[in-house]
Amino acid sequence: MSHDVDEMEVVVGVKRFLQSEVIPRVAEIEAGDEFPQDILDKMAELGLFGMPVPEEFGGINLSLAEYVAIMEELAAGWSSLPSFLNSHCTVARILTLFGTDAQKSNYLPRLADGSGRGAISLTEPGAGSDLKSIRTTARENADGSYTLSGDKVFITNGMRAGLHLVLARTIPAGNASSTESNISLFILERDTPGFELTRLIDKMAFHHVDTAELRFENVQLPKESLVGGVIGKGLSQLLSVIEVGRIAMAGSAVGLARAALDTALRYSQERQAFGVPICKHQAIQIHLANMGTELTAARCLVREAVRQKEKLGRADMMASMAKVFATEAGINITREAMRVLGGYGYVAEFPAERFYREAPLYMLTEGSNEIQRNIIARGMLASDGPTLLGLV
Ligand SMILES: Cc1cc2nc3c(=O)[nH]c(=O)nc-3n(C[C@H](O)[C@H](O)[C@H](O)COP(=O)(O)OP(=O)(O)OC[C@H]3O[C@@H](n4cnc5c(N)ncnc54)[C@H](O)[C@@H]3O)c2cc1C
Structure with missing residues (x-):
């Protein structure tokens, strides 16, 4: 094989x-x-x-x-x-x-089997990068069940998903204080009373992928809906999996950049200017060379993150490096593709303008690229950082 x-x-x-x-x-x-x-x-x-x-x-x-x-x-x-x-x-x-x-x-x-689609409901109007400050609460009732209340924004598949994992601040029964910091994940089925889709958000690309605002009003959840059955594990459960999401997002950015480069490369060989295909002009060749180099470097970094994650079980720093580099490469490459296509790069009949609108999403989600840089620096400064970077 x-x-x-x-x-x-x-x-x-x-x-x-x-x-x-x-x-x-x-x-x-x-x-x-x-x-x-x-x-x-x-x-x-x-x-x-x-x-x-x-x-x-x-x-x-x-x-x-x-x-x-x-x-x-x-x-x-x-x-x-x-x-x-x-x-x-x-x-x-x-x-x-x-x-x-x-x-x-x-x-x-x-x-x-795809009959139930999943959505992950973390972000709130007042908390995106800083998930420790979420305000959605899951108040434990005397019988061990929970009452979920709060608002979420930017939830991908929020309208079509049948099953949500919702991040909420758990308040144990008898504790009236809202300062309890135990954050947990809960399973919420779409048709549960009190689950409301308040708005679909319009955005600059990905129009067929719904992005929703949600409200939970005294949603009653059985105690079995607490993921893993243990309070306070939500952030650690999320963090160990989001690493994979980041590498996958880096891979998606490579795929988008690939489509942009493919479009530019073909176009440059067909479009004539000054009696020759534009790929004969050195200025266009420099764009193409930069795009190809950046794409290949991004893919190598994604594969290194995969290798490290598979070998060591964790790859925080490398996953973040792959996510930053590949998603920024996606932005650069889609912009360069637009230049190579000239005016045709800006109009909707050609795909380059869509690629250009799509690429920035990857720098914002699964943890923004600023947050990734914090993780990278933390990893480099950790005791095994130099080894993981191949410095020693
Ligand atoms: C189309 C789309 C789909 C999404 N899908 C989902 C989804 O399915 N589920 C979900 O839960 N969320 C989803 N999100 C939300 C996304 O994950 C958040 O937008 C993201 O986490 C950033 O949060 P924020 O927008 O509140 O920005 P903020 O956290 O307010 O950040 C604003 C700016 O400050 C920077 N910043 C914040 N803190 C720091 C720091 N410590 N150091 C350096 N810079 C910092 C950020 O990088 C950013 O540049 C989606 C967003 C979009 C646009």
Whole structure:
């Protein structure tokens, strides 16, 4: 069997699906409002909603290398596709790693087959990077159940997901104070009374991926909805999984940058100016050379983060490096693609302007790039930092 991740069967299958069923339709889908449910159904058939789920619960349990390679392919085909999957897979991964046996058998099968989609509800109007300051509360009732109240913003798949993991400040029964700092994750099903979608947020790209504002008004949750059954583990559960989300986002940025470079490279060989294809002009060659170099460096860093995570179990610093470098490369490469296409880079008939609008999202989410730089510096200054960097 090949060890080259690009040649793995599941990755090849996804490439084939994108070539035949997605790429020819992207321009038409982007121009319309219709939700491409058939594409999501096909992704479910391919098992993509169950990528992190163990086989015993109906998943395909991919390695990290395969998962990240698939996110790159999907983004290169149509960058909305990894956005449908990223938070869903975070939910599935958290329940796989930390869920109780009952939570795993109740929820993982429907996440794996795509019949229930997952959303992760962390961000609030007053707390994004600083999740320790969230105000949503889960007040424990005398019988051990919880009452959930609060507001969340920017929730990807917030409208379409059937299953939410909600980060909330837990207040034990009998404790009237709101200063309790035990932050936990709760499982919330979409049709629970008190769950309200207050608004869909308009944004500069990814129009087919819903981004929602949510309100929880005295939502009654059974005590079994506390992830892992232990109070106060929410942030640590999240942090150990979000690393994978960051590497996957870096992989998605590489995929988007790849699509932009591919568009620019082809165009530069077709478009004539001053009697020659524009790729014969040195100024264009310099753009192309920079784009190719940055793309390749970004992909190498993503693969190093995957290697370190698989080998050591944690890869905080390298995951953040990959996320920063690949997402900033995505912004640079999509901007350079626009230059190579000239006026055609700015108009909606060509994909370069969409790539340019899509790229910045990756620098903002899964922890902004400023937060990633804090993590990188902390990792470099830690006792094993120099070793992980190859300085000693
Ligand atoms: C399209 C989209 C989809 C999203 N999907 C989800 C989702 O599914 N679930 C979810 O929970 N959230 C989601 N988010 C929210 C996203 O994760 C947050 O926007 C992000 O965490 C930043 O939080 P904030 O916007 O509140 O910015 P803030 O935290 O207010 O930060 C503002 C600025 O200050 C900087 N900053 C803050 N603290 C520091 C620090 N300590 N050091 C240096 N700089 C700092 C930030 O980097 C940023 O530049 C989504 C956002 C968008 C736009």
